[in-house]
Amino acid sequence: MNATSVPGKGHIEIRDVCVRFTQNGVPLDAVSEVSLDVKPGEFVSIVGPSGCGKSTLLNIVAGFLKPHQGIVSVDGSPVGGPGADRGVVFQQYSLFPWLRVRENVEFGLKMKGVSRSARETKARTLLGLAGLLSFENHYPEQLSGGMKQRVGIVRALATSPQVMLMDEPFGALDSQTRVVMQEILTNMWQQLQLSVLFITHDIEEAIFLSDKIYVMTARPGRIKAEIPVPLPRPRTPEMTSSPTFVALHRQLKALIREESLAAMGGELKEGGLAGHDWHVGAEGVGAML
Amino acid sequence: MGTAIRIQPADDVGSFAPKQDDGATSLREVPVVPVVRRAERSDTAAPAGTLRSSAWWRLLCSEGPAMLLAVVSIGLLIGFWYLATAYRWDFYIRFTHIPGPVEVYRDALALFGDPKFMTNITISLRRIMFGFVVATVLGVGFGLLIGRYRAARGLLFPAMEILRPIPAIAWVPMSIMLWPTTETSIVFITFLGAFFPILLNTMHGVATMDSVLVRAARCLGANEFALMTQVVLRGAMPHIFTGLSVGMGVAWVSLIAAEMISGQYGVGYFTWEAYSLIEYSHIVIGMLVIGVLGLLCSGAIRLLARLAMPWQVSVGKENTR
Ligand SMILES: Nc1ncnc2c1ncn2[C@@H]1O[C@H](COP(=O)(O)OP(=O)(O)O)[C@@H](O)[C@H]1O
Numbered sequence: 001m002n003a004t005s006v007p008g009k010g011h012i013e014i015r016d017v018c019v020r021f022t023q024n025g026v027p028l029d030a031v032s033e034v035s036l037d038v039k040p041g042e043f044v045s046i047v048g049p050s051g052c053g054k055s056t057l058l059n060i061v062a063g064f065l066k067p068h069q070g071i072v073s074v075d076g077s078p079v080g081g082p083g084a085d086r087g088v089v090f091q092q093y094s095l096f097p098w099l100r101v102r103e104n105v106e107f108g109l110k111m112k113g114v115s116r117s118a119r120e121t122k123a124r125t126l127l128g129l130a131g132l133l134s135f136e137n138h139y140p141e142q143l144s145g146g147m148k149q150r151v152g153i154v155r156a157l158a159t160s161p162q163v164m165l166m167d168e169p170f171g172a173l174d175s176q177t178r179v180v181m182q183e184i185l186t187n188m189w190q191q192l193q194l195s196v197l198f199i200t201h202d203i204e205e206a207i208f209l210s211d212k213i214y215v216m217t218a219r220p221g222r223i224k225a226e227i228p229v230p231l232p233r234p235r236t237p238e239m240t241s242s243p244t245f246v247a248l249h250r251q252l253k254a255l256i257r258e259e260s261l262a263a264m265g266g267e268l269k270e271g272g273l274a275g276h277d278w279h280v281g282a283e284g285v286g287a288m289l
Numbered sequence: 290m291g292t293a294i295r296i297q298p299a300d301d302v303g304s305f306a307p308k309q310d311d312g313a314t315s316l317r318e319v320p321v322v323p324v325v326r327r328a329e330r331s332d333t334a335a336p337a338g339t340l341r342s343s344a345w346w347r348l349l350c351s352e353g354p355a356m357l358l359a360v361v362s363i364g365l366l367i368g369f370w371y372l373a374t375a376y377r378w379d380f381y382i383r384f385t386h387i388p389g390p391v392e393v394y395r396d397a398l399a400l401f402g403d404p405k406f407m408t409n410i411t412i413s414l415r416r417i418m419f420g421f422v423v424a425t426v427l428g429v430g431f432g433l434l435i436g437r438y439r440a441a442r443g444l445l446f447p448a449m450e451i452l453r454p455i456p457a458i459a460w461v462p463m464s465i466m467l468w469p470t471t472e473t474s475i476v477f478i479t480f481l482g483a484f485f486p487i488l489l490n491t492m493h494g495v496a497t498m499d500s501v502l503v504r505a506a507r508c509l510g511a512n513e514f515a516l517m518t519q520v521v522l523r524g525a526m527p528h529i530f531t532g533l534s535v536g537m538g539v540a541w542v543s544l545i546a547a548e549m550i551s552g553q554y555g556v557g558y559f560t561w562e563a564y565s566l567i568e569y570s571h572i573v574i575g576m577l578v579i580g581v582l583g584l585l586c587s588g589a590i591r592l593l594a595r596l597a598m599p600w601q602v603s604v605g606k607e608n609t610r
């Protein structure tokens with residue numbers, strides 16, 4: 001695969017971003033003063049308790065949402081709206097059910113006005129890279145969940161974006177498929193030299209994939225910690241039992257547990273359950289993560 | 290049987306290297322291997338011939354009784370008709386002047402050689418065609434606009450909501466006054482009958498479409514026009530075809546009524562005229578022809594739906610097999 005992406009591109013900068021929603025007439029800060037960086041070619045994950053504004057943040061970079069305050073730019077130009085320079089993979093399956101697998105992958109290229117034969121070549125190359133070539137003529141409904149999501153990734157990659165935005169893309173998959181998908185993703189990422197902003201609530205997944213992990217606080221979402229992952233590349237499944245991995249895992253779990261407790265603490269207090277057996281609560285939250 | 294084993298690695302393990310072709314080609318020959326059925330397939334060792342004949346047998350076993358019942362059902366209807374007319378049944382409902390099946394059959398044979406009758410049929414079909422095509426273009430067009438743009442909805446929908454509850458037939462006198470010829474006014478009535486079901490179903494299709502598809506298209510670089518024609522329209526298509534089916538039915542109802550009331554030519558006019566001319570068997574023939582034409586038209590819509598939505602066909606087949 002001769003990647004068309006220029007090394008040194010794909011720099012995401014998020015500066016002092018705030019997002020405010022109005023829920024039932026009450027203003028609500030979903031994201032507050034978030035600043036973060038994804039350097040060119042870097043794989044960055046965001047973890048945090050659910051409802052902390054991870055998707056909101058990603059939607060801003062994707063161009064679906066405008067921040068209430070702050071600046072988001074990719075390679076120096078501010079994000080104005082959605083565009084093919086940023087590939088997006090959604091948590092829900094988002095393949096067009098009326099298009100065959102290859103036609104789905106070609107969609108972005110078609111929008112760019114790429115000729116039919118060039119589209120086909122590109123799509124088949126990428127599908128081959130993801131081990132999906134033999135399914136190019138299937139309709140999405142005929143694929144398993146893991147395959148659908150792989151096609152989704154391939155489709156987002158087809159327009160050669162410098163940046164990939166992924167919102168819990170493997171959240172709906174079973175754990176075995178998930179592990180395989182993670183390997184496929186790292187592999188493609190390395191070959192194509194992309195910057196990836198990846199959202200997950202699976203700590204292990206975040207460590208396995210990332211160069212850097214941001215932990216977000218409970219609502220309103222802020223950056224609580226920025227944690228580099230010093231594991232060498234290529235990553236292998238055996239690394240998950242290495243001391244570095246285990247230590248990172250423990251550290252992240254503790255950080256997130258604090259936030260989940262904070263998030264749930266509010267609700268527990270409101271529900272009149274405050275101070276009631278915190279340990280059970282903590283274990284419960286830990287298990288949920 | 291080997292196929293099942295070969296698919297498995299591609300699905301669940303996934304290779305990073307471009308797949309080379311021995312696996313790929315043989316996979317392509319397998320038409321559709323539904324994910325859920327794989328395990329089941331791998332242990333059916335029976336050769337294809339046996340499978341096929343057993344499939345026929347199963348079809349006969351499952352469909353046979355239903356087909357028999359259908360024949361009995363239609364036989365009973367015709368039998369009742371025959372007896373009631375043969376014995377001139379007159380017990381509140383009166384069969385005294387109703388022609389029997391034999392008489393209808395004999396007159397029908399004569400009528401189908403009559404070019405005037407054939408003209409009536411083509412004229413009705415032409416009216417349906419015009420009215421329905423215009424209704425489809427406008428119904429789908431406005432449906433997409435109203436479904437997608439708040440401004441279009443605010444501007445167009447209230448007016449349409451006022452007109453919608455008025456049955457197309459109620460428009461007959463107004464229509465005759467509005468349009469320069471009887472022909473156009475009948476086409477207009479037909480159009481009205483089809484328009485609202487198509488409009489409402491299109492709107493519904495746009496509204497219920499998964500919004501993630503629109504977002505996905507936008508971040509793949511689709512502009513507003515491409516979004517409309519290649520995503521929203523395609524996504525709403527199942528509902529649009531529901532609208533077309535319903536619309537076709539209502540269009541026929543409206544057409545026949547319009548032809549009976551204001552008519553010159555057409556099968557509705559023919560049927561009504563037969564009553565005035567005391568050609569009672571022609572009434573029955575007219576009714577049957579209307580029924581058959583309606584059936585053919587809705588069959589055409591279904592065929593069109595299958596051609597326009599091949600993804601649904603293949604999915605449907607898979608689930609029922
Ligand atoms: N369109 C919206 N309108 C109002 N509130 C929203 C909207 N989108 C998200 N929120 C709220 O913002 C918060 C963050 O949401 P989200 O970014 O989806 O969280 P996460 O992805 O981390 O689970 C949640 O409390 C959610 O209810």
Ligand SMILES: [Mg+2]
Pocket residue numbers: 054055056167
């Ligand atoms: Mg989310």
